[in-house]
Amino acid sequence: MRTILIGIVLAWSLMCVGSLTIAREADHTNLPRHRMVTTTVDKVQSGVVFFTPTAGMEDRAVSVHKAERMGLYQAKEGDEVILVIDESNMLIDLHRKGDPRAGHRLIAGKLTYADPFWEVIQITNAEGKRTLAMDEAARTKLSLLKEGNLVRAELNEDNIVIDILKTD
DSSP, rough: HHHHHHHHHHHHHHHHHHHHHHHHHHHHHTTTOOEEEEEEEEEEEEEEEEEOOOTTTTOEEEHHHHHHHHHHOOOOTTTTEEEEEEETOEEEEETTTOOOOOOEEEEEEEEEEOOSSEEEEEEEETTTEEEEOOOOOOOGGGGGGOTOOEEEEEOOTSEEEEEEEEOO
16 A cells, blocks of 8 residues: 555656656747847948947848848948847848838748758648748758758748757
């Protein structure tokens, strides 16, 4: 009888500790992963936009072409911008401060296809298959993933994958 009681107490303890661990892991997945840094355009020179370093940010620059693809048109010295920096300290998006944004979306599912040049991926979930273009900076993250992995992809306003992470 005593052995059964000890077994029940031990099983109950393991269930409590296990559910606390799962809850803690779930909380970690919901932590904000991207920093938004407000800065100004320092200069535009030779087709490159340079940003003024601010507290907690190293020197940043992006080509005029990439800045325009991200929504920063006709950048000039002194423009206030918001830079979106991911967990790897990479610039994944930028916007002129005060401009309305359509917002980013997250899509989760199984990575079912990645082309050999990492330009296009396919994610399958309950809503079906979605074929998505990859941003140049996000392509390198595909080297860490395999087809069949569960992933979470962040899409920008143009439905281009700007960040992708394994979730399982």
